Amino acid sequence: MDPEPFRPAEPAAIERTAPDDDPRGTAALLVDSRGRYLLHxxxxNKRICDPGTWSIPGGDREGAETSREAVERELLEETGLVVPLxxxxxxxxxxxxGVKGRVRVYLGAWDGDADDLPCPEGIMFRHFEAATVPYLTMCPWTKEVIDLHQAQGAPVPVPSRASSGGRARLHVVGVHLYLEREGRVLLGxxxxxSAYAGATHHFLAGHCEQESAVACLVxxxxxxxxxxxxxxxxxxxxVVHVVDRPGGRPRMQLVFRAxxxxxxxEVREPDRCVSWDWWPAEALPDRVVPYARAAIEGIRAGRPYTEMGW
Known part of the structure; x- marks a missing residue:
């Protein structure tokens, strides 16, 4: 019997397995057309790498992920962006x-508004000129990456249609828990x-990560x-389909009843919520997140959907 001819592995199969020496850490350096860096x-006061510093989106590989797969996943989870890298x-x-590790950094272009990005982790995203970076409290390796980029003449990748808004815009998906007991609704x-809706009542809520909406709710x-x-x-x-202002990032807010x-x-995250209380559905507090109030009114009226801000 003739031997089987040699067939090279498919490229996709090669990329699905990370080399043994591939760094665990990944990150994305995003630059806009003005040469500004998107920093996070x-x-x-948390036991994380480089707490309280400005850094760039990223995270560790999971399982058999390659660095590219990991950075694309982390970028989507942390910013909602899909950007060529x-x-x-x-x-x-x-x-x-204090254990030494390595981070593989990818370069991409993005010209959007940092205020429109979701921020499920950390405090905020902002764009900064290179001249401002030395005056920030910087993550050391992020500062090194920006210095390297500047030393190479600060090249800015050409944004593709996918990164500059030439396709359907990604929406932030929020999940919210509607609990009612004897005509009273639970609000925190x-x-x-709080970076969002300080001193205001709101549902128990969160942003979907790499999980189903119901899993996120639980x-x-x-x-x-x-x-x-x-x-x-x-x-x-x-469901409330909301945008905070014209041109702002669209958000699909899903409200589930248990x-x-x-x-x-009980208060488990005192830095975000200071109390949980049961409010009469017909006499809510004065300060309620507007789309949460609209959702409660819609639920009581039997309406499944509300649009706000369009």
Whole structure:
């Protein structure tokens, strides 16, 4: 019998397996057409790498992911962006325990408004000129990456249609828990210093990460208020399609009712929510997030959908 002819592996199959020496860390350096860098302010006072510093989006590879797969996933989870990326540099980093690691950095172009980006992790996103970077509290390896980029003449990749808005715009997906007990609705009073809706009442809520909407709801209920919700007891009762201002980032806010739950609401994230209270549905507090109020009114009226800000 003749031997089987040699067949090279398909390129996709090669890329699906990360080399043994591929760095665990990945990050994306995004530059706009004015040469500004998109930076992410990391949480302070947490046991994370480089707390309280300006850095760039990214994270570690998971399982058998390649660096490219990981950076694309992390960029989507942290910013909602899908941007063409090219390999740029590998730099050293330190873990919270002082263990040395490496980060593979990719370069991309994005000309959007940083204020429109979701921020499920950290504090905020902002664009900065290179001249401003030395005056920021910077993550050391991010500063090294920007210095390298400047040393190479600060090339700006040409934005593709995908990164400059030539296709359907990605929406932020939020999930919200509607609990009603004896005609009263559960609302949380957000911390006065919260980046969003400070000193205002809101649903128990969160942004979808790499998970289903119902899985996100169950996770947020446990993390924010110590409540246990069975996915089988959840039903979608209202959707609010909202934009904060003309041209702002669209948000699809999904509101789910839990028919049953266990536990008593308690403050689990005091930096975001200072109390949980049951409010009469017909006498809500004065300060309620507008789309949350609209959703409650829609649910009580039997309407499944509301649009706001368009």
């Amino acid at each position: 302010l990391r949480d302070a 090219e390999e740029f540099a590998v730099v050293d980093s330190l873990s919270p325990e 009073l957000r911390h006065p210093d 996770r947020e209920a446990a993390e924010e208020a110590g409540l246990s919700v069975d996915p089988a007891d959840v039903e979608l009762v209202h 028919r049953r739950w266990t536990g008593t609401p």
